[in-house]
Amino acid sequence: MRWNALERRLKGELLTPGSAGYDETRRPEMARYDAVRPAVVVRCATDADVAVTLAAARETGLPLAVRGGGHDFAGHSSTTGILLDTRPMATASVEDGRLVVGAGARLADAYDALAPHGRTIPAGCGPTVGLAGHALGGGMGILGRRHGLALDRLRAATVVLADGRVVDCDERREPDLFWALRGAGTGNFGVVTRLVFDPVPAPEATSFHLTWGREHAAALVLAWQEWLDGAPREVAPSLMVTASANPADEPVTHLFGTLTGGAESVAGFVRSLPAPVTDTRVTLPYRETKAYLAENGPGDDHPGAHLYSRSEFIGRPLPADVVEALLAEFDDGRKQGEGRSLELLPSGGAYNDADPAATAFPHRTARYLLKHAADLDADLEPAESRKWLNRSWDLTRPWGTGGAYPGFPDPDLEDAPSAYYGANLARLRAVKAHYDPGGLFRFAQSVPLA
Ligand SMILES: Cc1cc2nc3c(=O)[nH]c(=O)nc-3n(C[C@H](O)[C@H](O)[C@H](O)COP(=O)(O)OP(=O)(O)OC[C@H]3O[C@@H](n4cnc5c(N)ncnc54)[C@H](O)[C@@H]3O)c2cc1C
Structure with missing residues (x-):
């Protein structure tokens, strides 16, 4: 391919190996x-840039990857x-009360745009996570039990299709595409270049983080599962067991999360538990809470590590x-240089208000999402850690729903489309056949063509 022919047609920028800025x-x-x-x-600045880049992918047959924030677990x-x-399309603004973002906007851009209006969207905390990639696959966060997934607040999107056409979709225009994007939108049907969200009020929030030694981990998991069932929607409590990359360190059990109401439920739960080793609680305005959580989440202490993870939605409490x-x-x-974690992320509440078929995201009956993860020094051979991951994941499968979170994609799933999309897969295949009949978007967690 003569890349300079493509470059001449771009508003954005084209970088090849050796050119300045390529490596970063x-x-x-x-x-x-x-x-x-x-x-x-190809750093796309406009819909037209995206269209010519897709044309280049069609012409060359080269593999294609679409990147926003670049956090995809499966690469x-x-x-x-x-x-x-x-990333050059990183606009974020509030128009007529709605959040309008370009494909390159990150979570922090969205929260910053909404904060002066006292509004936000329910979504995760990582400030550099791309909002498009996040919301098109789900979008779980501290307001999720109260307001649902980020994708539940999506009201419209603009998409550049495989053939270069630019279409706007919402509940009335191209409704099948709009349905499919909400849960299966990451790289299956087109490149989403603009998203419109209906925001929610941004409440003051109290973040809590309590820790215990390993000896209380089992009792905490069992108590947490029982409490979660009846916990108020205003409480987003995660439970995590972490082991650092130094095997001499004892594992730590964490109860952490945020509440925007229901403080007495959390206080009662904590009183029923053994005395914690540490207990931190911080009340802040919503935007500051998001920044605080991004800086102070447990288990983020292994820079440059290679992350391997497996996860499944859990439908029945683990015995x-x-x-x-x-x-x-x-x-x-566990060996030197290998950290591990088990993370129990609450579901329920407003996550489960929508019908499983209302959007392409079918996981509307789960109690929580269980993520097993290993973080390895970059030069460590991963085979043994992956065996642990498989054993750990296998152990809990009988209590799982069979569903995997598209936002935590797993290249080792045997039947990924069924795990991500469940009973919605048949309709998704029909949408795929209509909008990407040539299968240009086949390199990610693809909805297969029939
Ligand atoms: C540090 C960290 C924190 C996280 N926190 C949370 C959390 O709190 N809650 C949660 O639910 N998840 C969380 N995640 C998961 C995260 O939401 C997903 O990894 C998400 O897909 C990342 O989006 P991205 O744009 O950053 O990544 P990318 O790797 O750029 O994209 C992810 C996927 O989306 C596709 N994609 C990206 N942009 C577009 C587009 N415009 N059109 C079509 N397809 C596109 C990509 O091709 C890829 O398949 C976290 C991940 C990390 C690494």
């Missing part, structure tokens, strides 16, 4: 995919072919013997 630009946020070097990075936004980088077995596995065979 090509790198994703996930260090595990650092070594993947694209033939070309779907890294490629040896054409990297379509949406005591399974929790014991899970925690026994957790400590087993």
Whole structure:
């Protein structure tokens, strides 16, 4: 391909190996995919830039990856072919009470635009996470039990399709595409260049983070599962067991999260538990809470580590013997340079208000999402850690829904489309056949063509 022919048609920028800025630009946020070097990075500034880049992908047959924030767990936004980088389209503004963002906007851009209006959207905390990639696959966060997923607040989107057409979609215009984008929108049907959200009030929030030693982990998991069922929607409590990359360190159990109401429920729960080793509670305005959580989340202390994870939505509480077995596995065979974590992220509440078929996101009956993760020094061979991950994940599968979170994609799933999309897969295949009949978007967690 003569890349300069493509470059002449761009408002944005084109970078090839050796050109200034290529190396910094090509790198994703996930260090595990650092070594993947694209033939070309196309920094798209407009819908027309996206369309000509897609034409180049069609003409060359090179693999294509679309990148926003670059946080994809499975490396779907890294490629040896054409990297379509949406970051130059990073606008975020409030128009007629709605949040309007470009494809390159990150969570922090959205929260910053909304904060002066006393508004926000329910979504995650990582400030550099791309809002498009986040919301098109779900978008879980501290207001989720109260207001649902980020995708539940999506009201319209603009999409550049495989053939270069630019379409606007919402409940009335191209409704099947709009339905499909909400849960299966990451790289299956087109490049989303503009998203419109209906925001919610931004409440003052209290963040809490309590820790215990490993000896209380099993009792805490069991108590947390029971309490979560009846916990108020205003409470977003996660439970996490972490082990640092130094095997001499004892694992730590964390109860952490945020409440925007229901303080007495959390206080009662904490009173029923053994005395914690540490107990931190911080009340701040909403925007400051988001910044605080981004800086103070547990388990973020292994810079440059390669992350491997498996997860599943849990439908029934894990019984005591399974929790014991899970925690026994957790400590087993951990080596220098290998951190591990088990993270229990609450679902329920408004996450489950929508019908499983109302959007392409089918996971509307789960109690929580259980993520098993290993973070490894970059030079560590991952085979043994991956065996632990598989054993840990297998242990809890009988209590899982069979569903995997599209926002935590897992390249090791045997039947990823069914795990991500469940009973919505048949309708998604029909939408795929209509909007991407040539299968241009086949390099990510694809909805397969029939
Ligand atoms: C540090 C960290 C914190 C996180 N916190 C949370 C959290 O609190 N809650 C939660 O639910 N998830 C969380 N996640 C998961 C995160 O939401 C997903 O990884 C999300 O897909 C990241 O989006 P991105 O744009 O940053 O990543 P990218 O890697 O750029 O994109 C992710 C996927 O979306 C596709 N994509 C990106 N932009 C577009 C577009 N414009 N059109 C079509 N497809 C597109 C990509 O091709 C890729 O398949 C977190 C991940 C990390 C690494």
